Amino acid sequence: MNIIKVVKEEFANYIAGKLNVDPALVLSNIEYPSKENLGDLAIPISSIRKDRAQEISKELEGYRGKYIKITKAQGIFLNAFIDEKQLFVDLFSSLNDSYGLEKTPKPLRYLVEHTSANPIHELHVGHLRNAILGDTIARLLKARGHQVITRFYVNDAGRQVATLIYGLEKLGFPEPPHGVKVDHWLGNIYAITNVLIEIRSLQEEAEKTKEDPQKYREIISKLDELVIISNELRTKSEKEFDILTDKIRDSKEAESRILEIIRLYENNDKRLSEIIRRYVNLALEGFKESLKKLDIEYDGFDYESDLLWNGYVSEVVKLILNSPYRENYKGTIAINISDNIDEGVKEKLRIPKGLDVPPLVVIRADSTTLYTTRDIAYTIYKFRNFNVDYVINVIAEEQTIPQIQLRAALYLLGFKEYGINLIHYSYAMVNVQGIRMSSRLGRLISLDEIFERVKSVAISKIKEKGGVLENVDEIVNSALRYAILSASASKQISFDINRIVDLNQNSGPYLQYTYARAYNILAKSTDKLDVNEANTDDMIDEKRKLLILIAKFPEVFEYTSDNLSPETLITYLKSLADAFNRWYDKERILQEPDKGKRIARLFIVKGVERVLYNSLNVLGIKPITRM
């Protein structure tokens, strides 16, 4: 039950009746006062009546109803004070285990695709943000009563995997060594292969430009940089590095073999496909292991290569070739978007008015397809195969234009609904202080490394406090999730490990700690919680504040999940935990001698415990009872 909504409605109906206006208009203007002593609900009367706002506000003073004990005027505002006794009784007599997780009146089917890292190297901090956001919005939608499917798209048909396979081929397709995580091992081989090919290509170029001293110098300085990087890489995998240095001698040879690998794999060459799948799956196993620590799992993995093999892509190609919107563009086949969608369609597809959408090249001059072509096929597959209403792609903001082109292409190819119902959940970059990350060069901060660093700090903190070590992974998980989720997705965040490691009052562990406090009070209590036995006479100060905060939770949850804005829930939980901890320090609960008062206090604890339990779960954070 969303009780605060009922209270607001009472307030709105009173005002609407008095002023003879639409109650819905009044309701939409109700807000919470900026200062507690002003009241619990407020409405600026001037938002309804421009003239005489102050006088009218004065005239509306003195109302008393079921949930509102008094209304008071304050300038143009009319403030309402909630009857805490009535609120207490009605809130806690209906409080159940799933309190606050209001089900949507309109359940829909969603597919959330997230993370989708290339299976060529370990996950890094950018993937961390993607995975946490994706997992959380899936949890939010599920908790809201929608059907949700999560997928991970495996980009195995592109150049990057082929480069990795090229390197592995030169190494004789080795078995992964013991003692090193397989995705890290593959990441090294990929980086070495890449860097060596680049070095060879630069060396060849240098030979040719010897007569042009300026160009020559430029190339040499680039080469120097790569040599430094390659030395770093050698320290990580000496044996592989030396073999590859010996075997990769010619960039042309590498280039043509990589293209051949791509072609063979696209055509499902039996021998090569088996090999590639085996290594790709090894990388995925590494991903799963990393993400398992964050309690992130997928309903399934979709391979780009499958879309090529099972004809989905060629079907799309056929559609494009027959489309009236196709055009020849610099020797390629493209979809002309800007000439074929008007303002109305742009709005439907959420394309900025002033943006001139570039043509989408779908077939290269050499008649091979591009990533986006396969993405069109994949999107159709997602909608059709899983029979969903909406597809949410959690993808970095750099991909905004390709995502727009994708929606427009679907629309123009006759999949209007798919184009409209494809949502790009965009997030900004993660900067890591002092380090420029490059997966191509093997320079990145891995998710595993971050996890372990936070973990070692958490362990020393637990030891210092004399706490229990059993929940340390859950504590690390909450620290990471909180750090990512407390900032809006659209904001660039600078990832500072030292701040995440500081498990202070603005952190996931703080919320877990508060939960543990509340839980243990309830666990130690022997009282039977009966609303009729609660004495609400001292429902004042922090207790009253907590009561109202608990009552607001359903509204906060609805907003958070309908707007997919986890930061709203985080901000609310922080203020709930703050209020609880202030109260906890000031007043005893279990030691309160008056049974009625004690029971009333226990109800407040119960409310806080439930709200924290349910919201932490929705955020993917484990509510733990001991720290």
Added chain:
RNA sequence: GGACCCGUAGCUCAGCCAGGAUAGAGCGCCGGCCUCCUAAGCCGGUGGUCGGGGGUUCGAAUCCCCCCGGGUCCGCCA
């Protein structure tokens, strides 16, 4: 050149979409609190021309316009 995101306290961020009361938190810094339900806590202090300028409004951090700064994109890469 164009499009999008961001700019709020020394640092990291809420608040902006749906305008409303003296702009909030955490960290940092200074000073206190454990014979008492978990001190990852509590109490007090410190700190802001809400990037700048104009406009709309009774009222602007919030809406509109211009400008400045940071980031991203505008590939026959993925």
